[in-house]
Structures are given as C-alpha cells and as structure tokens.
Amino acid sequence: MIKKKNLVFLGPPGAGKGTLSDPLMKAENLAHISTGDILRAEIKNGTELGKSAKSYMDAGKLVPDEIVAGMVGKRLAADDCKGGFILDGFPRTVPQAELLEKVMAEIGLDLDAVVLFDAPVELLIQRLTSRLTCRSCGASFNLLFCKPQKEGVCDSCGGELYQRSDDSLETAQNRLSVYQEQTAPLIEFYTQKGKLSKIDSSLPKDEGYAALVAVLN
Ligand code: AMP
Secondary structure, three states, X not given: OOOOOEEEEEOOOOOOHHHHHHHHHHHHOOEEEEHHHHHHHHHHOOOHHHHHHHHHHHOOOOOOHHHHHHHHXXXXXXXXXXXXXXXXXXXXXXXXXXXXXXXXXXXXXXXXXXXXXXXXXXXXHHHHHOEEXXXXXXXXXXXXXXXXXXXXXXXXXXXXXXXXXXXXXXXXXXXXXXXXXXXXXXXXXXXXXXXEEEXXXXXXXXXXXXXXXXXXX
C-alpha cells in the first residue's frame, strides 16, 4: 500500500501518465480523473461542454481554465475520491493549480504529491504518433512499445482501438509546445510547495511503475 494517495500526475503528453495510472488505480483503489478522457466523453456524447472544447482539442490547444476546473471540482466531490485519486492531465496551468487548491480546500482534501513524468522530446513524439487508444475505456496501446494482443482490439475491454486525431505529428508537436509554455511552470510552482517528485518515464512500463510506487511511499 502506498502512503501518498491524493495525487497529481504532471508531464508532457506521451510521458506515460495514463499508462501508469491504470495499474496504480487498480492496485490502490484510487479514482482516476483524466480531464482529457472526460472531455473526449463529452464530445462523444455531443454535450454543450464537448462542443465548446472540441476546437481547442483538435488544434492541440488548452481548453479554457474555468471549463476544466469546474469539471474537476464536481468529480473530486464524488465518494470514490475519498480513498485517494490520480489527477491525470490536470492542472495544466498555474491558474488551474490555484483553482485546484481552492476547490480542494472547500471539499476538505489535501494534495499529497505531484509526480513529474520526465522523458526526452524525441521519445514523446515517437510514442504519441504510434499510440492507439480504446474508444470504449480509453486504455492506451502503442504500435512500437506496447502492442495489443489482437490487432485493433483493446486487451482490457475488447473495445475498438483508434488513433486520436490530436496524436498526428503536427498536433502532437503543438501540444508539446503548449506544455513547455503553459504547463512546465507548474514544476516550479509545486517544487516551492515541497510536493514535487520526479520519475524517469522513458523506462519500460514495469520499471516506470516500480519507480512511481517508490516515490509514493
Ligand atoms: P490529454 O488526453 O490529457 O492528452 O488531453 C487532450 C486534450 O484535452 C488536450 O490537448 C487539451 O486540449 C484538453 N485538455 C485536457 N486536460 C486539460 C486541462 N487540464 N486544461 C486544458 N485543456 C485540457
């Protein structure tokens, strides 16, 4: 059992935040809150929120802070977050981190740790452009590093695998620039609060997972 359970996973797209969230949430019974997954579900369901988020996501830009923070606030208040949670892909800007502090204080929660997933840019591009995502459960696979057992089919739920439109080379490059400009300042923000730990996320999945568990104890 890990000691730190209220978590933020910080890092560029393709760093493996979603990939390592999956075994950790299952082993520790944590809620997994991926703002990207929530937004994709809103788009799929044709909601107003989904309609306003789509153009930003297609361009690899960030959805406005208030929209995303409101979504996360509601989600964190749910009962399944009481035993711990992983915020995957949120916050992505300093104002979002400040909104998170406010929302958590209102609910009576405290953040235990922020884990920075670190990997070289060339590897991130390679991972993003060869990534396959499950349409049903959101699980990630990779044509180069983590192939599904059966082509085009999710190992976890049997759903159809597809390439996310924002995993094209051009949009992936945009997303990495957006990360550098808008999200990387959070490294300093959380270092100053004494919450930041770093793992080498260029490691293979099993070794990356061991490194993750080690920093959460
Ligand atoms: P992800 O699945 O985390 O790679 O997110 C996919 C896209 O969803 C991002 O490129 C953004 O357009 C949007 N998104 C996800 N999380 C956030 C966030 N915290 N703030 C703003 N936009 C977000």
